[in-house]
Amino acid sequence: MRTCETLAFFLLTAFVLFPGQLQAKTPMRGDPEKLLSFAHHLREKQDLYRAEGEYMAFLFLFPQHPKAAEAWFFLGRTRQQTGRWEAALEAFLHAVKAGDPRWSGEAGMAVGESLLALGRPLEAARSFQALAQDPSWERLRSKALWLAARAWLAARDWEQAHRVLLQIRPEDPEAPEAHLMASRIETESPLLPRRNEWVAGGLSALLPGAGHLYAGRPWEALTSFLLNFAFLAGSVWSVKEGCLVSSGILSFLELSWYLGGIESAAEAARKYNNQKEESWIRELGQIPASGMDSALPDGVKIRLLGFRWRF
Incomplete structure (x- = not known):
């Protein structure tokens, strides 16, 4: 007999002689x-x-x-x-x-x-x-x-x-x-305590960084002010030096950063409000x-x- 046929023969014999050891011990599915x-x-x-x-x-x-x-x-x-x-x-x-x-x-x-x-x-x-x-x-x-x-x-x-x-x-x-x-x-x-999103955006429109400072983010306020100042100063310097292409590029970048700063200040005000509300709710x-322990399952x-x- 070939090896596979011999193995199958022994497995069949074991199944007939020792059914309890080879069958899975699962509950009766009919009960x-x-x-x-x-x-x-x-x-x-x-x-x-x-x-x-x-x-x-x-x-x-x-x-x-x-x-x-x-x-x-x-x-x-x-x-x-x-x-x-x-x-x-x-x-x-x-x-x-x-x-x-x-x-x-x-x-x-x-x-x-x-x-x-x-x-x-x-x-x-x-x-x-x-x-x-x-x-x-x-x-x-x-x-x-x-x-x-x-x-x-x-x-x-x-x-x-x-x-x-x-x-x-x-x-x-x-x-x-x-x-x-x-x-x-x-x-x-x-x-x-709350911060108005429109006020934050308006302050940043008047002076970049002011809205972030109003929303309690001084480092972001400083970063926004310095970057806007740097782009604006670079654009003005380029005009004075006759580098109109460089001035246009810097002005475009400054406008993007300026508008982004307004939106970012409004978002900072929203985050400020959320953090204050979360802290208060956590305290409550x-x-x-x-x-209440009986109303919820253990460990939930x-x-x-x-x-x-x-x-």
Whole structure:
């Protein structure tokens, strides 16, 4: 017998004599309860990618099972833990759509979390508010309102954040912190230091660098002034020396730098405002809300305004 035929013969013999050692030890795919339980076990052991595969197998094999919403929900949680927020959002939306009262509320909260993490605070705020207005989820109302307010802050809508915080009732666990935050928003938001973009651009049009100085960027102001001065002086000197071509080139470069400086000053004013707002929101975010740990999954980080918050 040839080598390949001999090898095949021995493999077939081994398979017949020792089937238990050669067959993969996987849960019974015909038993949905065992399959879902196995997926939960893998997730608890932090074997996240295998757990995701088992949840997906469950949903593929038993899409109409009474525990399908549970599988969708924990599939979303598993994807959250691996940082795949778009995929997690898709799973949570399926869990909400399933309409299982045991999971639709928690899934709705998770939809908002995912939208926040994806940098979509307006959608997140509306999602949290819709959940808070659903009477069937009264137990999640105050937590949803608290997170909606934070989402409105991320969207830089102080009025909406203030309005939502005032909807939290005095008996709710989040009430002390929520009312403190609402008070600070009302009193502090109008006093936030700001720089007007048009003023910054106008100052740079009058004197290159002045707009950057107004926007709190002294080194950029100095650079802008010196470069504009150098180009302008070179152009004037070229005219005096009769080098009209050189003067034209330098004048063109100076005009480009001059106009760019105006735009840059306006952008510096926008950045100044953003930095002040981010610093203020970060300070507001230090106010913890009672019971918030149970509203979000362990280890979930939510991106707000370019930095991360851990609840």
